[in-house]
Amino acid sequence: xxxxxxxxxxxxxxxxxxxxxxxxxxxxxxxxxxxxxxxxxxxxxxxxxxxxxxxxxxxxxxxxxxxxxxxxxxxxxxxxxxxxxxxxxxxxxxxxxxxxxxxxxxxxxxxxxxxxxxxxxxxxxxxxxxxxxxxxxxxxxxxxxxxxxxxxxxxxxxxxxxxxxxxxxxxxxxxxxxxxxxxxxxxxxxxxxxxxxxxxxxxxxxxxxxxxxxxxxxxxxxxxxxxxxxxxxxxxxxxxxxxxxxxxxxxxxxxxxxxxxxxxxxxxxxxxxxxxxxxxxxxx
Amino acid sequence: xxxxxxxxxxxxxxxxxxxxxxxxxxxxxxxxxxxxxxxxxxxxxxxxxxxxxxxxxxxxxxxxxxxxxxxxxxxxxxxxxxxxxxxxxxxxxxxxxxxxxxxxxxxxxxxxxxxxxxxxxxxxxxxxxxxxxxxxxxxxxxxxxxxxxxxxxxxxxxxxxxxxxxxxxxxxxxxxxxxxxxxxxxxxxxxxxxxxxxxxxxxxxxxxxxxxxxxxxxxxxxxxxxxxxxxxxxxxxxxxxxxxxxxxxxxxxxxxxxxxxxxxxxxxxxxxxxxxxxxxxxxxxxxxxxxxxxxxxxxxxxxxxxxxxxxxxxxxxxxxxxxxxxxxxxxxxxxxxxxxxxxxxxxxxxxxxxxxxxxxxxxxxxx
Numbered sequence: 001x002x003x004x005x006x007x008x009x010x011x012x013x014x015x016x017x018x019x020x021x022x023x024x025x026x027x028x029x030x031x032x033x034x035x036x037x038x039x040x041x042x043x044x045x046x047x048x049x050x051x052x053x054x055x056x057x058x059x060x061x062x063x064x065x066x067x068x069x070x071x072x073x074x075x076x077x078x079x080x081x082x083x084x085x086x087x088x089x090x091x092x093x094x095x096x097x098x099x100x101x102x103x104x105x106x107x108x109x110x111x112x113x114x115x116x117x118x119x120x121x122x123x124x125x126x127x128x129x130x131x132x133x134x135x136x137x138x139x140x141x142x143x144x145x146x147x148x149x150x151x152x153x154x155x156x157x158x159x160x161x162x163x164x165x166x167x168x169x170x171x172x173x174x175x176x177x178x179x180x181x182x183x184x185x186x187x188x189x190x191x192x193x194x195x196x197x198x199x200x201x202x203x204x205x206x207x208x209x210x211x212x213x214x215x216x217x218x219x220x221x222x223x224x225x226x227x228x229x230x231x232x233x234x235x236x237x238x239x240x241x242x243x244x245x246x247x248x249x250x251x252x253x254x255x256x257x258x259x260x261x262x263x264x265x266x267x268x269x270x271x272x273x274x275x276x277x278x279x280x281x282x283x284x
Numbered sequence: 285x286x287x288x289x290x291x292x293x294x295x296x297x298x299x300x301x302x303x304x305x306x307x308x309x310x311x312x313x314x315x316x317x318x319x320x321x322x323x324x325x326x327x328x329x330x331x332x333x334x335x336x337x338x339x340x341x342x343x344x345x346x347x348x349x350x351x352x353x354x355x356x357x358x359x360x361x362x363x364x365x366x367x368x369x370x371x372x373x374x375x376x377x378x379x380x381x382x383x384x385x386x387x388x389x390x391x392x393x394x395x396x397x398x399x400x401x402x403x404x405x406x407x408x409x410x411x412x413x414x415x416x417x418x419x420x421x422x423x424x425x426x427x428x429x430x431x432x433x434x435x436x437x438x439x440x441x442x443x444x445x446x447x448x449x450x451x452x453x454x455x456x457x458x459x460x461x462x463x464x465x466x467x468x469x470x471x472x473x474x475x476x477x478x479x480x481x482x483x484x485x486x487x488x489x490x491x492x493x494x495x496x497x498x499x500x501x502x503x504x505x506x507x508x509x510x511x512x513x514x515x516x517x518x519x520x521x522x523x524x525x526x527x528x529x530x531x532x533x534x535x536x537x538x539x540x541x542x543x544x545x546x547x548x549x550x551x552x553x554x555x556x557x558x559x560x561x562x563x564x565x566x567x568x569x570x571x572x573x574x575x576x577x578x579x580x581x582x583x584x585x586x587x588x589x590x591x592x593x594x595x596x597x598x599x600x601x602x603x604x605x606x607x608x609x610x611x612x613x614x615x616x617x618x619x620x621x622x623x624x625x626x627x628x629x630x631x632x633x634x635x636x637x638x639x640x641x642x643x644x645x646x647x648x649x650x651x
Contacts, residue, residue: 001331004574041571048364050517050571080361096332096573230359230366231570234328237321237344237370238359252352252373257328273509274355281350281376 002099002233003027009091010069012084017148018119019085020058022071028097029060029068034105034127035197035224035261038072038097039232042080045094051230053080054256056123056197057098070097073122073151099232100260103127103195103222109135110192113185114160115178115206117198118144119151123224127195128159137161139189141182143202147172162189179205186213194264197224200272207264221264227255242268242276250279301584302594305339305561307539308461308486310420312339312394312562315595316552316580319543319566320345320398320423320465321370325384330391332573338580339562340394343384345425347400348409350376355509360498365517365545366567367496369510372400372428377413389418398465400425403432404451411455422460424452424485427467427492439467439492445476446483453484463541465489466527468520473527474534487539489564490531491524517567521545525558532559532600547575549582556583556595557602 007025014020028038039052055072062068076082087093103123106112112131114124121142128138140160144150145168156163164181165173174181179202185191186209196206203223211218227239234257243253244266252275253259268276275282305315317339323329326341335341353373360367374380380397388395397419401407411422426445429435438444449464456462464480466473468491477488493514500507524544532540542555543564552563568575583595592598 004332004572048518049361050364050366050567051359051361052570094572228357228359230361230368231573233331233573235322235324235573236359236368236570237324237353237373238356238368240353240356240358240373275352279352281352281373283352283371 001031002097003031004094004096007070007093007095009087009089009093010066011089012087015073016151017146018073018075018151019081020071020073021084021087022069023093023095024066024068025070025095025097026067028070028095029062032057032060032070032098032126033102034130035103035123035222036098036100037123037232037260038070038095039099039229040072040084040096041094042083047083049080049083051080052096052232053084054099054229054232056120056224056260057126058122059126070095073119075119096232100256101258103130103224103261104263105130105134106136106193109137111137111139111189113139113141113182113189113191113194115141115182115194115196115198115202116143116152116156117178117196117202118149120198120202120224120226121150121152121156123197124195125152125155125159132159137189139185139191140164141166141178141185142173143167143178143198145169177205178202179209182206182209183213186210186219191219193219194221195223196221198226200226203264203267204269204272207267207269210264218265222261223264223267224260225255225262225267226260229256232256242271242274242279244268250276251281252279301587301592302596303580303584303587305595305599307421307463307541307561309459310461314339314580315556315562316576316583317342317394317396317541317562317564318569318576319564320425321368322566322569325380326388326391326393326395327384329569329573329576333576335391335393335576338576340396340420341388342396342423342564343380343388343398344374345372345398345400345428346377346380346410347372347374347402348377348406350374350379357507357509358513360507360513362496362498362515362517363519365515365519366570367498367508367513367515368493369508369513371510377410381413381417385417385419394420396421396423396463398423398425399452400428401448402428403430404447407448408451408455411452414460415455415457419457419460421463421486422452422456423463423465423489424448425465425492427465437467437469439465439476440470442475442479446479449480449483449485461486463487463489463539465492465541465543467492468494468523468527474530477531477535477538481535481538487541487561488531489541489543490527490560491520491544494520494523516545518545518547518551521551521554525554528555528560529558529602533603536600536603546579547571549579549584549586552579552583553586553598556598557600559600559603561599 542560
C-alpha cells in the first residue's frame with residue numbers, strides 16, 4: 001500500500017544533465033520494490049500546479065541518520081521540475097509512494113539484460129541488486145542522445161558483467177541506438193530476459209529485438225513505460241495505454257497501477273496513443 | 285547535521301461541531317464527499333483516507349456497457365487547474381455491481397452512484413439496475429451527449445434534462461435521493477435547476493467541469509486527443525460558487541452539493557455559506573490524496589473558529605441581509621447619567637470626544 005509522506009529534502013544535486021533529489025520520507029523506503037515510482041507534489045500547497053510529477057525510484061535507504069530516504073532522478077522539462085530543482089535541504093516536500101507494479105523477477109537464476117534510455121535507467125539499479133540476490137547474471141546496455149545524458153554509467157559498471165553504451169551522436173560508446181547493440185548482447189550472454197526503462201520508442205525497439213532473439217523464438221521482456229500521469233494512484237484515468245489481458249482482450253490499462261512495468265508482449269505497440277477498435281468498450 | 289521530520293498530522297484541535305447534514309432523506313455525519321470521476325470507486329483512496337469518516341464517495345459515472353474512453357493525451361495541466369478528456373472510461377454497470385459496489389458496502393462507505401447514459405432510456409435502465417442495491421444516493425451525470433438528439437448535451441437543455449431526471453425517478457428505488465449534476469456551460473443555470481427539480485430531483489450537484497482547450501505550441505495542434513476537455517480545479521471555483529449562490533437564491537429549500545475547485549476547508553466553507561448543504565472534492569485529490577479528511581477537519585475548525593456549533597448554521601448564511609449598523613448617537617439631553625459620563629469624558633482637557641464627533645458628520649442641510 002502506498003503512503004503519503006510530508007517529507008523533507010535531504011539534498012538536490014546535478015548529475016550530468018539531470019538532477020537527483022533525495023527525500024527523507026519514512027515508510028516509503030521499507031515498502032519499495034524495484035520498478036516502483038513516487039508521485040511528488042510541486043509548487044507548494046498554495047501553488048497553481050496541481051498535478052503530481054511521477055519519477056522512478058533510483059534508490060532507497062531504509063535506515064540511517066535521517067530515517068528512511070528515497071532518491072529519484074529528474075530532468076528539468078518545465079515549471080514543475082524547475083521548482084523541484086530549486087528546492088534546498090530542509091524544504092518540505094509531499095511525496096506519495098511506492099506506487100505501481102514492480103518488475104517481475106525470475107524464480108531461478110537467469111541471465112538478465114537491463115536496458116536504460118537516458119535517466120530512464122534510474123530504476124534498473126535496485127532491480128540489479130534484487131536480481132543479483134537471486135543469483136542472476138546481469139549485463140547492461142545504456143543509451144542516450146549524448147554522453148551527458150547517459151545516466152548511471154558507474155553504477156552499471158559496478159553491477160553488470162558487461163556494459164555497452166550507445167549515443168545518438170557517438171559522443172560516448174557506440175554511435176547508434178540501444179537496439180542496435182542489443183541483439184549481439186542477447187546472443188553473447190545467452191540472455192533469458194530483458195528489462196528496460198526509457199522512452200516508448202526505445203521500448204518498442206527493445207521489444208522487437210527481444211521477440212526476434214534466438215531465430216524468432218524470442219525472450220520475455222519487462223518494460224517500464226512512460227505515460228503522463230495526473231495522480232499516480234489510479235483514480236484519474238489519464239495514463240492509459242492498450243494492454244492485452246490474460247483473456248487475450250485489449251483494455252485501456254492504467255500505467256500507474258496496472259504498470260508501469262508490463263510484459264512487452266502485452267503492449268499493443270500498433271495502437272499506442274489510440275484506442276484500438278477491438279479494445280473492450282471501444283466506441284464503434 | 286540533523287533533520288527533523290514534520291509531523292504528518294497536525295495535533296488535533298478539539299472541535300465540537302456537529303458536521304452532519306441532510307441531503308433529502310439521507311443524513312450523513314460529514315459533508316465532504318469525493319467527486320465523480322476523481323476517486324474511481326473509492327478503493328484507491330482508501331490507502332490515504334478513512335472513507336467511513338467522510339460523507340461518502342461519489343463513483344465515477346457508471347454506464348450500461350464497458351467503455352474504453354478516448355485516446356491519449358487525455359490530460360493537460362492548466363493554471364490552478366487541469367483539463368481532462370477521458371471519455372467516461374469504465375467497466376460498465378455489471379462489473380460495477382459485482383466488484384466495486386460490494387467493496388464500498390463491505391467497507392461501510394456511503395455510496396453515491398453516478399450514472400451516465402446516451403439516451404433517456406439508458407439512464408432509466410441504469411437506475412433500475414440499482415434497485416435493491418446498497419446505494420445511498422444516485423447522482424445523474426447529465427453532461428453527456430444525447431445520441432437521440434444530434435449529440436446535444438442533456439444538461440444544456442431544460443426539457444432534455446427534465447426527461448432524464450423524470451425517467452431516473454421512475455426507475456430508481458423509491459426512497460433513494462436523486463441529485464442531478466448540472467453543467468455550468470449554460471446561459472441560465474437557474475432555469476435548468478428548476479426544470480430538474482420540477483421533474484422530481486431531490487437535489488442538485490453544482491457544478492460539472494466547464495469546457496476548455498489547450499493548444500500545444502510545439503505541434504501547433506490541440507493538445508488533447510479529444511480536442512476539448514473539461515476544466516476543473518481552483519481555476520473554476522469562483523464560477524462554481526456563483527452557480528451555487530444563484531441556485532440557492534432561487535431555490536432556497538433545495539439541498540445542494542457545492543463542487544468546483546475546493547482545495548481547503550475555507551474553500552468548502554465558501555460553498556456552504558453560498559447555500560450548499562455538502563461539498564464534493566475532485567481535482568484536489570490528484571494533488572493531495574489525503575484531502576478528504578484534511579478538508580473535513582479544516583472545515584470543522586473553521587466553523588468552530590466562527591463560533592458555530594453545527595454545519596447547518598452556516599448553510600446559506602452569506603445570503604442573509606446586510607446587518608444595519610446604527611451609529612450610537614447620544615441620548616437626548618436630560619439623561620442625567622449620560623450627561624455625567626459626557627462630562628467625565630471631556631473633563632480632563634476639554635477635548636471633544638464621543639458624542640460631539642458623532643454630530644460633526646451630521647451636516648446641517650440648507651433648507
